[in-house]
Amino acid sequence: MSEILEIGKKAKAAVPQLSNMGSEKKNQALEVVAKMLIKHAQDILDANAFDIENARKNSMKEGLIDRLLLTEDRIQGMADGLRKVKGLEDPIGEVLSMKQRPNGLTIGKKRVPLGVVGIIYEARPNVTSDAFSLCFKTGNVVILKGGSDAINSNTAIVKCIRGALDSIGIQPDMIQLIEDTSRETAAEFMKMNEYVDVLIPRGGSGLIQAVVQNATVPVIETGTGNCHIYVDESADFNMALNIIFNAKTQRIGVCNACESLVIDESIIDEFMPLVKEKLETKKVEIRGDERALKAVPSIIQATDEDWGTEYLDYIISVKTVKNIDEAIAHINKYNTKHSEAIITKNYDNAQKFLNEIDAAAVYVNASTRFTDGEEFGFGAEIGISTQKLHARGPMGLEALTSIKYIIYGNGQIR
Amino acid sequence: MSEILEIGKKAKAAVPQLSNMGSEKKNQALEVVAKMLIKHAQDILDANAFDIENARKNSMKEGLIDRLLLTEDRIQGMADGLRKVKGLEDPIGEVLSMKQRPNGLTIGKKRVPLGVVGIIYEARPNVTSDAFSLCFKTGNVVILKGGSDAINSNTAIVKCIRGALDSIGIQPDMIQLIEDTSRETAAEFMKMNEYVDVLIPRGGSGLIQAVVQNATVPVIETGTGNCHIYVDESADFNMALNIIFNAKTQRIGVCNACESLVIDESIIDEFMPLVKEKLETKKVEIRGDERALKAVPSIIQATDEDWGTEYLDYIISVKTVKNIDEAIAHINKYNTKHSEAIITKNYDNAQKFLNEIDAAAVYVNASTRFTDGEEFGFGAEIGISTQKLHARGPMGLEALTSIKYIIYGNGQIR
Numbered sequence: 153m154s155e156i157l158e159i160g161k162k163a164k165a166a167v168p169q170l171s172n173m174g175s176e177k178k179n180q181a182l183e184v185v186a187k188m189l190i191k192h193a194q195d196i197l198d199a200n201a202f203d204i205e206n207a208r209k210n211s212m213k214e215g216l217i218d219r220l221l222l223t224e225d226r227i228q229g230m231a232d233g234l235r236k237v238k239g240l241e242d243p244i245g246e247v248l249s250m251k252q253r254p255n256g257l258t259i260g261k262k263r264v265p266l267g268v269v270g271i272i273y274e275a276r277p278n279v280t281s282d283a284f285s286l287c288f289k290t291g292n293v294v295i296l297k298g299g300s301d302a303i304n305s306n307t308a309i310v311k312c313i314r315g316a317l318d319s320i321g322i323q324p325d326m327i328q329l330i331e332d333t334s335r336e337t338a339a340e341f342m343k344m345n346e347y348v349d350v351l352i353p354r355g356g357s358g359l360i361q362a363v364v365q366n367a368t369v370p371v372i373e374t375g376t377g378n379c380h381i382y383v384d385e386s387a388d389f390n391m392a393l394n395i396i397f398n399a400k401t402q403r404i405g406v407c408n409a410c411e412s413l414v415i416d417e418s419i420i421d422e423f424m425p426l427v428k429e430k431l432e433t434k435k436v437e438i439r440g441d442e443r444a445l446k447a448v449p450s451i452i453q454a455t456d457e458d459w460g461t462e463y464l465d466y467i468i469s470v471k472t473v474k475n476i477d478e479a480i481a482h483i484n485k486y487n488t489k490h491s492e493a494i495i496t497k498n499y500d501n502a503q504k505f506l507n508e509i510d511a512a513a514v515y516v517n518a519s520t521r522f523t524d525g526e527e528f529g530f531g532a533e534i535g536i537s538t539q540k541l542h543a544r545g546p547m548g549l550e551a552l553t554s555i556k557y558i559i560y561g562n563g564q565i566r
Numbered sequence: 567m568s569e570i571l572e573i574g575k576k577a578k579a580a581v582p583q584l585s586n587m588g589s590e591k592k593n594q595a596l597e598v599v600a601k602m603l604i605k606h607a608q609d610i611l612d613a614n615a616f617d618i619e620n621a622r623k624n625s626m627k628e629g630l631i632d633r634l635l636l637t638e639d640r641i642q643g644m645a646d647g648l649r650k651v652k653g654l655e656d657p658i659g660e661v662l663s664m665k666q667r668p669n670g671l672t673i674g675k676k677r678v679p680l681g682v683v684g685i686i687y688e689a690r691p692n693v694t695s696d697a698f699s700l701c702f703k704t705g706n707v708v709i710l711k712g713g714s715d716a717i718n719s720n721t722a723i724v725k726c727i728r729g730a731l732d733s734i735g736i737q738p739d740m741i742q743l744i745e746d747t748s749r750e751t752a753a754e755f756m757k758m759n760e761y762v763d764v765l766i767p768r769g770g771s772g773l774i775q776a777v778v779q780n781a782t783v784p785v786i787e788t789g790t791g792n793c794h795i796y797v798d799e800s801a802d803f804n805m806a807l808n809i810i811f812n813a814k815t816q817r818i819g820v821c822n823a824c825e826s827l828v829i830d831e832s833i834i835d836e837f838m839p840l841v842k843e844k845l846e847t848k849k850v851e852i853r854g855d856e857r858a859l860k861a862v863p864s865i866i867q868a869t870d871e872d873w874g875t876e877y878l879d880y881i882i883s884v885k886t887v888k889n890i891d892e893a894i895a896h897i898n899k900y901n902t903k904h905s906e907a908i909i910t911k912n913y914d915n916a917q918k919f920l921n922e923i924d925a926a927a928v929y930v931n932a933s934t935r936f937t938d939g940e941e942f943g944f945g946a947e948i949g950i951s952t953q954k955l956h957a958r959g960p961m962g963l964e965a966l967t968s969i970k971y972i973i974y975g976n977g978q979i980r
Contacts, residue, residue: 167924168898168922171924172921172922251943253941253942253943257932257936259942259943266954266955267924267954345778349953349954349955350954350955364759364782365782368778368779370784370785370953370955371784372955388977391977394977394979395977395979397979398979398980399979402979402980484582506972507586508582508586510581510585510681510970511970512970512971513970513971513973514970514971514972514973515973515975516973516974516975517974517975517976517977517978518671518973518974518975518976518977518978518979519978519979519980521979521980522671522973522978522980523971527667527980528667528673528971529665529667529673539763539784540680540681540763540764540968541680541763541764541784541786541955541956541968542955542956544968544969544970544971545969545970545971554954554955554958555958555959556924556925556926556927556928556958556959557926557927557928557937557942557958557959558920558928559927559928559929559930559932559936560930560931560932561929561930561931561932562931562932563802563805563808563809563931563932564931564932564933564936565808565809565811565812565813565816565932565933565935566812566816566933566935566936566941
C-alpha cells in the first residue's frame, strides 16, 4: 500500500474518537500541545535551521525565507494561537433547529465535524499548528501536505503535536504529515475521496489552481484577491486617499490588499494627482489607462493584462469609468470574487454597489484589508474562501463543520 | 467557439438580471411558465412521443420508459410543481446577521444566489421544469444537461419555458439546454469553472461518480443510498416489522429505501422468521449472513459484495451483529452516508446511534423513507446531498444559495 493511502486509512480510523470528543478534552489537548511546542522549541528551531540552510543554498528570495524562518517568538506565537483557539466556543454538537412534523417526527439539524480535512500549503511552518488547532477544535482529523522547503520544520512540529496528544491518551493520528513531497503523492492525495472529506489549499494562486484542477475530493478554493476600490464622483477625497493608501500599502503581500483603482471620469483630473502624491510616499508604481494618463502623464500606461493581475507588490492599476454601471461591470469582469470597496457619499450608489458586486466581501467607505477572520470577529480563520459553495469569505470554525439530521420517531412509516 | 462555451457565456451574462430580481417578478414568471406548459402541452407530448418511440426501438426497459413518459397529467404535475415553488418563501436577500465591530464597521451576512447552476440528469423530463423552478426562484441561472433519451422532450419543455420568460421581458437565457448530448461536451461542461458555480448531478450512481471524477467545477454529490435498519435487542418487533416493510417495499427504486438489515444476535432466531414472513408478502429476496441463515435456512446466503450493494429492487441483505458497536461499525463501513435507522426502546442505544452513525439523516424508530425535502418540510427539493460540504441531506431552496458579506464603514482603515 502506498504511504499516502496508509495515511488516509489511519485518518479515517481516528475519526470516531475525535468526532465524539467533548470540548473539555479537546481544550485540554490544545493546552498540552501549546506547552509541548514551547518545551520542544529548540528541536523545532534546529529543524528549521536545516530548512533555512537548504533554502539559502537554493537561492530562495529573502521574502520567502522570512516566511519560512522560525524564531523563539514565532514559536511562542504558535502556542498563543493554540490557546486562542482553545478559548473559542466549540461549534460541534449544537442543534441549530429542531422541529416537529405533522406526523409527529421530530427533526433536528445538528452541527457535526466534516471528518477528515486535508490542508495543502507552501512554506509557512506556522500553518502546521494553526491548521491543526482549528481542525482539532472542530473535531476534524487533519492531513497536512506542506511544501518541501519546510519539510524539516513541519516534521518537527507534527512530531511534537503527536507526542502531546499521545501523552494524554488521544490517538496521535488526529494529525498526520505527508512527508513525501512529490507531485505524484500530491496527485494521489487529491483523489482520495474515500478518506478525505475536503481539501483546503493555502498559498499562491498556482498552488490553489493546481488543487482545483486536479482534485476529485471537494475543495474550498481560497485566496487570490484582485481587489478594487471604486471612487465615485461624490467621494470624500481625503477618506478615499486614506483608504487607498491603507489598502494598497499597509501590507502588500496579502490577498485583501487593493490591486486596482476604478475612478469616475468626472473627478479623475482633480483626484489622480492626489493619488499619485499619496502613493509616491511609498514608491507605489501606478499603471493607468489613457484617461488616467491624461490626468497625470508621469504614470505608466496600463495594458489589458494589468486589469486581471494580483500584483502583491507596490504596484496599482487605475481604470477610468463613465459611471457606476461601468465600474461594476469592470470589477465583476476582472475581480477574483474576494473584496471590493466603493468610496461614496451617494446612498443609491452605495446600495447598488453592495447589491451588484459579486464578491465575498463588499465594502462601503472602508479598506478591503478588513476581510479577515479576526477582523470579522471569528477569533481565527483557516483561510478566505473565494468560492460560493459551503463557505464564502473569511472561514472561522463553523466553516470546518457540516450538519446531520437527527430524527426522533415512534414508529412512523410513509 | 464551441456551443457549450457559448452557453456558458450567455448564462454568465444573464446572471445580473436574475440575481437582483425581486420575488414578485420571479413569482410572476413561474406562474406564466406554468400556464405556458399547459397551453403547449400537446407540443411537449408530441416531442415526448418521439423519445418514447426511439426508446422502444432501442429496447429500453419498461421501468425506464415509464420514467421517460409524459402524459397530460404529468404535465399538469409539472405546472403544479412550478406553482408550489412560486408559493415558497424566497430566501434571497435575507440578512442572516448584522453586527457592529469595535471599530464601528457594520458587517452583515446576506443570502445571495450561487450564480450559474449546472444540472446533469438522465431520462426524467420532469426534472427539466423542477430544476428550473428551484434555480429560478433562488435567483440562479440554470444550464441543463439531460440524457439523450429525453432530448426531444427536454427541448420542447425548455423552448416553452424560454418563450414564457421572453413574453414578460425576462432574458430567456435564464434557462439553457445543452442539446449536444455527447460525452465530450459533457466533459467540457464539467470544467467550465469560469462560467458555472456548481454542478448538481441527478441520477444513478454511474452518472454521479462520472461527474465527481471529472468535474473541476464544485459538485454537490447526490443520491445513492445504501440505507440500513438496525434492530437492537430491545426493539418492539411489531414496530420494527412495519418500518422494515415500509422502508424496503413502499417504493423500491428510490435512494432512501432500505437495502440492508442489521439484527442483534440475541433476537435473530426469534425475529428473522417474522421478517421472512412479512417480506414474503411482497416476494422480497433475503440474503443473509451465516447466522441469519441458521435462523431461517430458506433464505439466500449473502456474499461480501451484498453489504455494499444498493439493490433498488425487491432484495434485502441481513447482517447479524453481537452488539450496537458492531452494528455502528458495520453501517459506517458500508453505508453511503444517506439515511440510517435504529429500532430500539433503549435510550442509550438511541443516543449512541444518533451520535456515532455518519450519515445525512439518522433515525430512531422511523422509516428511512422520510429523507425527502417535502417530508422534512422544505416544500421542494433539488436532490439529496450525500456529501458533507455546503449541503447535507435533502436540499431545499437554501441549498441553492450562498452568502456575501456587506460592510458599512465611514472611513475605517487598518
